[in-house]
Structures are given as structure tokens and as C-alpha cells.
Amino acid sequence: MPTPRYGIWLIGARGGVSTTTILGLSALRHQLTPEVGLVSALPAFAKLPLVDWDQFVVGGHEIRPSTLATEAEMLHQQSRVFNEQTLAACREELDAIDQNIRPGVLWNVGETIRELATDDSSASLNPRDSIAQIQADLNDFRDRHQLTDVVVVNLASTEPPLDEALWPTTWQAAESLLEQPSCPLPASSLYAIAALDLGMPYVNFTPSLGATPGGIDELARERATCHAGRDAKTGETLLKSVLAPMFAGRNLEVMSWVGHNIFGNLDGKVLDDPVNKRAKVESKDHLLEKMLGYSPQTLVSIEHIQSLADWKTAWDHIHFQGFLQTPMTMQITWQGCDSLLAAPLVLDLVRFTLAARARGETGALAFLGSFFKSPLGTENQAFFEQTQVLEAWARESS
Numbered sequence: 001m002p003t004p005r006y007g008i009w010l011i012g013a014r015g016g017v018s019t020t021t022i023l024g025l026s027a028l029r030h031q032l033t034p035e036v037g038l039v040s041a042l043p044a045f046a047k048l049p050l051v052d053w054d055q056f057v058v059g060g061h062e063i064r065p066s067t068l069a070t071e072a073e074m075l076h077q078q079s080r081v082f083n084e085q086t087l088a089a090c091r092e093e094l095d096a097i098d099q100n101i102r103p104g105v106l107w108n109v110g111e112t113i114r115e116l117a118t119d120d121s122s123a124s125l126n127p128r129d130s131i132a133q134i135q136a137d138l139n140d141f142r143d144r145h146q147l148t149d150v151v152v153v154n155l156a157s158t159e160p161p162l163d164e165a166l167w168p169t170t171w172q173a174a175e176s177l178l179e180q181p182s183c184p185l186p187a188s189s190l191y192a193i194a195a196l197d198l199g200m201p202y203v204n205f206t207p208s209l210g211a212t213p214g215g216i217d218e219l220a221r222e223r224a225t226c227h228a229g230r231d232a233k234t235g236e237t238l239l240k241s242v243l244a245p246m247f248a249g250r251n252l253e254v255m256s257w258v259g260h261n262i263f264g265n266l267d268g269k270v271l272d273d274p275v276n277k278r279a280k281v282e283s284k285d286h287l288l289e290k291m292l293g294y295s296p297q298t299l300v301s302i303e304h305i306q307s308l309a310d311w312k313t314a315w316d317h318i319h320f321q322g323f324l325q326t327p328m329t330m331q332i333t334w335q336g337c338d339s340l341l342a343a344p345l346v347l348d349l350v351r352f353t354l355a356a357r358a359r360g361e362t363g364a365l366a367f368l369g370s371f372f373k374s375p376l377g378t379e380n381q382a383f384f385e386q387t388q389v390l391e392a393w394a395r396e397s398s
């Protein structure tokens with residue numbers, strides 16, 4: 001019997017995280033890199049039936065023309081990441097994957113994202129037609145490459161947030177929204193609906209709405225498939241979810257927590273629009289209350305500083321109170337390369353999601369909470385507790 005093959009379908013397929021994920025996968029296949037940074041390569045997951053790097057086929061949707069090789073070269077030049085040898089060895093594979101990338105849809109993505117699209121032929125599609133186009137592309141990809149399953153991962157630019165009062169709480173309500181000419185659901189939710197309706201799992205790496213509403217989770221359960229999200233926890237917020245439980249465990253009262261983030265990539269440019277930025281700031285800011293049990297004063301700022309390219313500096317200033325009401329301060333500076341922090345987590349999420357599929361799990365995958373700033377299906381935000389949940393799931397699943 002031939003070895004089964006699995007699809008990874010990336011929405012935003014030529015963005016920084018997608019390009020790095022694709023290059024990283026290719027480098028793993030060529031054994032040009034160790035598995036450092038990959039959670040799924042840890043000994044705790046050695047007994048899980050995980051899909052091998054060689055079994056994956058990649059495709060996706062994108063709204064900018066470009067090519068993967070151009071995007072990888074740009075990251076290399078501007079952000080001093082990857083080496084020449086890796087770029088050269090993976091070039092052929094990047095060119096082949098470009099052939100699997102199709103034009104994306106633009107429903108309710110906001111002005112800033114719409115301006116990124118040079119070919120806006122899909123801009124006129126209504127929600128139902130957008131879903132039909134996405135499904136035709138997904139079916140074609142699965143059939144052409146004879147894939148056992150396809151995991152759809154949202155790595156597209158962050159959309160403006162949608163007022164929670166408008167989220168459909170049932171699948172029936174979502175379906176009637178799709179018929180309305182003023183349907184408020186954004187493209188990320190249309191991609192989610194298209195994938196889940198075909199029984200394909202969906203992972204939302206971004207703060208965009210995606211499959212978050214109860215009505216879309218209901219669709220996933222009805223179609224016996226699963227989803228995970230949202231907004232991957234890769235840097236400053238990861239630190240928050242490690243440090244906040246420490247302050248709580250020592251009964252030190254956090255009075256204020258300020259996080260200032262500066263970076264210069266395309267994601268940062270989109271987040272420079274105050275409307276898109278709101279979705280990200282909400283996602284980075286809400287978790288402290290859950291871990292501390294009270295709400296200190298908080299401030300999260302995100303600024304686009306072009307010269308920094310993909311390198312993010314996050315400065316956190318934590319003002320806290322100890323015994324005899326003595327005020328103290330912790331300051332941390334985090335300097336990380338955004339796409340390099342994110343890419344291995346994309347591969348981990350795909351592998352764990354496929355393992356959950358094999359176990360017949362449906363709906364929101366709560367055991368993946370450690371990967372997200374706003375985890376679906378669980379209220380737990382503390383990183384080490386979330387890691388224990390993941391490891392316990394792996395023990396049960398092995």
C-alpha cells in the first residue's frame with residue numbers, strides 16, 4: 001500500500017510565516033536542520049502516531065502575486081534569516097508549491113488588506129460564491145495529490161474584529177447570515193466554513209474570527225471534524241503566560257503590566273491600521289485577568305518600525321507589590337524573529353490536529369491551548385498547565 005499523504009493548505013500562503021513554514025518543512029525533508037523549535041519532536045510525543053515530514057504536500061490561497069522564492073529571498077536579505085545553502089537546496093520545492101497556490105477571497109477584510117491585493121477579481125464574490133470557490137480549490141488539491149486528509153491553516157493578515165453580538169451562535173444562524181448581502185462574517189470565517197463543511201480540519205493561527213463563533217463550531221461537530229485557535233502564542237504573550245502564574249503563586253500583586261512591541265514586517269504594516277490593530281491588542285491583553293484573578297492596569301502597544309523587518313522587540317514593564325506593600329519592578333526585553341518563532345508551531349499544530357483526527361476528535365481541540373493567546377474550548381491560560389494538558393492528551397493517544 002502506498003504511504004498516505006496529507007495536505008497542508010495555508011491561507012496567506014506567501015506571507016512571512018507561511019514562507020518560513022514551507023522553507024522549514026523543505027529543510028527538514030532535506031535534513032538540513034535539526035528539529036529544534038518543534039514541540040512535536042520532544043520525547044513526550046515520541047509514541048504519538050505523527051505524520052512524517054515527507055508525507056506532506058503544501059498548497060494555499062494568497063491575494064498578492066509574488067513567488068515563494070522571492071518572499072524567502074526577501075526575508076533572507078532584510079531580516080538575515082536562513083542561509084544560502086538552505087535557500088538553494090529548497091528552491092525547486094518552493095517553485096513546485098507555487099503551482100498549488102490559488103487566488104484568495106476578500107470578503108470583509110477591511111481596507112488595508114484589500115489594498116495588498118493586486119488581483120481583486122474575487123472581491124466581487126458574495127459569501128456563498130466565495131465558499132464555493134474555496135471548496136473547489138480544496139477539492140482539486142485533495143484529489144490531484146490523492147491526499148488522505150487536508151489541514152487548512154489560517155496564516156493571513158489580521159482582519160478587523162467583528163462585534164461579538166454579531167457572532168452566529170448556531171449553524172442555522174450562520175447559514176442565514178451567508179445569504180445576506182451585508183453578511184458581517186469576514187473572509188477568515190468563510191475559509192473556516194468552506195474547510196469544515198468538507199470535513200477538513202481548520203487551524204486559526206491569527207486573531208481573526210475564523211471558526212471562533214459557536215455556530216461554526218457546531219458545523220465542525222456536524223461534519224465530524226475539528227478546529228483549533230486562535231492567535232498563536234509565540235513571543236511576548238508566551239512570556240506573560242509563564243510569568244503571570246509565578247506572580248499569582250507567590251501572592252505578589254501585579255499593579256500594572258505594560259507591553260510595548262515594535263517590528264517592521266508586513267504583518268506589522270497591516271497592524272498599523274488602528275482597526276486591524278484592535279483585534280491583536282485585544283488578543284494580547286485579555287489573558288492576565290484569567291491567570292491573576294483580578295485586573296491590573298494594562299497597556300499593549302504595537303508599532304510598525306520598518307527597519308526592524310521581521311525582528312520584533314517587546315519590552316515589558318511589570319510593576320508589582322510585595323510584602324509590606326513594597327513596590328517593585330520587573331522589566332524584560334524580548335527580541336525574536338517573528339516568522340522563525342511561528343513556523344515550527346504551524347507544523348506542530350498540523351501534526352497534532354491530524355493525530356486528533358485519527359482519534360475521531362471533533363469540535364474545538366482544547367488540548368492545543370498552549371499554542372494560543374485566545375485558546376478555544378478552554379479557559380486555562382497558564383503555559384505550564386497547558387503543556388501538562390497537551391502531554392496528558394499525548395499519553396492517552398499513544
Ligand SMILES: NC(=O)c1ccc[n+]([C@@H]2O[C@H](COP(=O)([O-])OP(=O)(O)OC[C@H]3O[C@@H](n4cnc5c(N)ncnc54)[C@H](O)[C@@H]3O)[C@@H](O)[C@H]2O)c1
Pocket residue numbers: 011012013014015016017018061062063064104105106109113116154155156157158187205206207231232233234265266267268270338339341342
Ligand atoms: N510570530 C508571528 O509571526 C505570529 C504570531 C501569532 C499570530 N500571527 C499571525 O499570523 C498571520 C501571518 O503573519 P505573517 O507575519 O506571516 O503576516 P504577513 O503579512 O507576512 O502574511 C500574511 C499574508 O496573508 C495574505 N492575505 C491577506 N488576506 C488574505 C486573504 N483574505 N486570503 C488569502 N491571503 C491573504 C497577505 O497577502 C500576506 O501574504 C498574521 O495574522 C499574524 O498576526 C503571527
